[in-house]
Every structure is written in C-alpha cells, then in structure tokens.
Amino acid sequence: MKFKKRNIIPILIILILAIGILSSTSAYYYKGTGFNHNISYSQYYGMSSEDILNEYNDTNCTVEERGICYKVVDGDTIWVEGVGKVRFVGVNTPERGVDGYNVSKNFVKKLCLNQEVGLDIDDAKPKDKYNRTLAVVIVDGKNLNEILLKEKLAEVMYIPPSEFMPYSWE
DSSP states (O other), X not given: OOOOHHHHHHHHHHHHXXXXXXXXXXXXXXXXXXXXXXXXXXXXXTXXXXXXXXXXXXXXXXXXXXXXXXXXXXXXXXXXXTTEEEEETXXXXXXXXXTTHHHHHHXXXXXXXXXXXXXXXXXXXXXXXXXXEEEEEEETTEEHHHHHHHTTSSEEOXXXXXXXXXXXXX
C-alpha cells in the first residue's frame, strides 16, 4: 500500500493526539496499589498528637538520623531537614485523589509537621528508585509507620530487601 505525502501528515497528527490522550488519562487515574479507606478525620480532630502517641508503646527501632519535618507530601512521604525526601518503609497510604488520602496526610501532619523526627534508615535498602530515603519515622519514641497500620490509615507494602518486617507491626 502506497502512502501519499498528504496522507502522512494527518495520520501523524492523529497518532500524536492519541498518544497524548492515552498518556494523560493513565497518569491522571494512577491509583498506586488501589488502597483506600473511609476513616473520617473527625475521630482525630479533638485529639492532640500526645493523645494519639500515648496509645502506643515505644519502638525498638534505633534513631540513626534526626531532623525537623518541614513538609508532608502525603501519608507516607515527608521532607526532613538535613536528610531530604523520606518514604515510610513498609507501608502505603492512599494516593492523591483516592478516598483516605487527606485523612492519612493530615494525620501525619498532626504528628510530624514542624517537629523533630527520628529516622531508622533501612540498612538493607536505604534509597528507593526515586532516591527517597527509606526509613521508619520515629515521633516521640513511637514508630509512626506502625501507628499508621494500626490506625488502618495504611496498608503493608513489603518490598524486599528490607531490614524491617512490617507484617509484625499490624
């Protein structure tokens, strides 16, 4: 089959538009693992961070780094001064646009934002493919990764190798 030059340009335009539409819709609908929850933030609204943390035992994790959390990206990613972007190891919270995203993010904000946090960095795999530090986040001696699981604000996301076994936190 022969193509005339005048037919190639409209075909290329259609292909480019189709690829653009497909790539933009798939990025827009990204749901991560699909984990969501319908927990209402109102159950935490009247509680202080101390009230929440007092319900949990001290962790046996070791603080290897410390810094002030100056930004909460979502329920499982924060920025820490002197360290950079930190991904909570072993857990996954709802992605932006998914039920539960705001509650998980606001819960982490309540406990971390503008506070000093400790990090127990995963010795088996200290960074992920996005160059985020993988760590257990420790707030006032408590394992925040574990708290997220116990509050049902996160699900286990175990990706070996890892020195941590998040199934034991549930």
